[in-house]
Amino acid sequence: MNPRFSLLLFMMAGMVVAFAPLPVPAVAPQARIFRIDARQYAYSASELEVNQGDTVIIRLVSADVVHGLYVDGYDVSVEADPGQSATLTFIADKPGSFRFRCNLTCGAMHPFMIGKLTVGNNNWLFRSIGLAMLAVFGVILSIKQKA
């Protein structure tokens, strides 16, 4: 095959892997309530999983100093004073995996006080691994062609 043509073919396959719409399993949206304990420098629970469309209700309880919780991609946040709790409510309408992190300087390791919210499946991870496979396949094919 013409190498330019194969490259084009692989680019198109890459586009499909990266962007082809996937069926979203229809699950009735629920209200999901989480209690998250925040301390220097960790959340527990630190990994949340919800379905797309769920209403996420996070009760943030701070054990030591003032901590915040900011959700990447959703741009929503909440702050809890020491020993107090505060509640954050939002609708998880965007699928994917998002870091949530402390947004109030709480000490040295503050920039790395991080948790993870997964909405639906973490499809982008699977798509990315698919792209990596496709890339490897493409390189091997081009080696074989030259040989």
Add this chain to the structure above:
Amino acid sequence: MAKIELTRNPFIKNAIKSRYPQLAVFIVMLVGYIFAILAGLIGTPVGSHNFSIVFVWIAWWAVLILVAVPFFGRGWCAVCPIPLPGEWLQRGAVLSPPEKRPKWLNLRVPKMFRNIWLQNISFLLLALFSSVLLTTPNITGIVLAVMLFAAIGLSTIFERRAFCRYLCPVGGFIGLYSQTAPIELRIKDKQVCVKCEGKPCYNGSAAGYGCPWDVFPGGLTKNTYCGLCMECIRTCPHDNIAINLRPFSADLAKPSTRMDEAFKAFIMLGSAMIYAGVLLGPWGTLKDAAYGVGTGAWFIYAVVFLAIIFGILPGFFSLGLLKTKSNLPFKQRFASLSTALIPLGLMFWVAFSLSFVLTNASYILAALSDPLGLGWNLFGTANFAWQPMLTTILAPAQTLALVVGLIWSARTAQKSASEAGVSPLPIIFYSFVATSTMLWLLL
């Protein structure tokens, strides 16, 4: 692809030959560096509001790993302030060579240290303490000062830039990854060098100093140890030195067979993966262990860290190699095939740093106005609120970086494998598994 000689442009050429433009940058860098040390020592202990942390670990790091190394190779070393005071002292001059050279010991570095193992060790030392280093202004200030004074001390004992060549913790990986950069300093015509008397590019002359990095420019075939200090452009009487634009990763076509360089590739690959998990992952226990220097948990963390870098990563790599048949001795195969991990590791660092930098870049504006965290507001940006940047394109950008790194690594593997007469498939598979792990850690 052909090379394009940048030094053919008279403007570029003159800007390099004259010492003043470089000196101007040097002074700015040195002032910034000394200010970072002072800020670290006397400024606020809150890292994200201290100039030393914000400008070194966010701003400088971002520029270094996202721009300088991938596109300019050792470009950072061309303007780095760390070796300057020592070098000026050693030379007895800031600009052109003086009439009378000061008498320092001028020893040659002992042969056993003339490799990058010390740099591997100094990098690992910092890496094991990195959670504290990255977040504590005091410690950052002290480490910066120690590097400055170590460079001064070595300049008075050894000839040339011993600190840069053999000890600098960042110099090692900049050199390794500079091989991938689309820029190089090389001679134009070998014959001219053969006939050149006195080799002033190495030995120095009235026009300039002999190569501070202890390389003979006439023999350069890769970027690793040329610090782009530009001296040889000034000293070569035959105008035989060029700076060229070239295809990416041109140096990787000639794989190195040195173990110190091979392990540098593993150290960098492993640290990027460990940082992605520890610093950016959701696992609080890991963060506690990494931050708790001196505790039992930290010792376990340190042992696991070293086991991943010196055991697991090279171990699986060797397993892949054992299966391949070749006439080359195993060590040589190991070293030359590890070349494939150079572009892979670079792109791992790019993907990791994108997240760290974009999330924390907004601190730069605030720290600019209030560098010591004392409540100043020099430029009116002190109250600029923390806000992650470009969160929507972060994940796709990381995927792109990692997949490009994988393709780049697979193609490098193919070249070095055919040179060693083995199959590239085990190495390509290895790179794929490492990339998938990194994707899982970051996404």
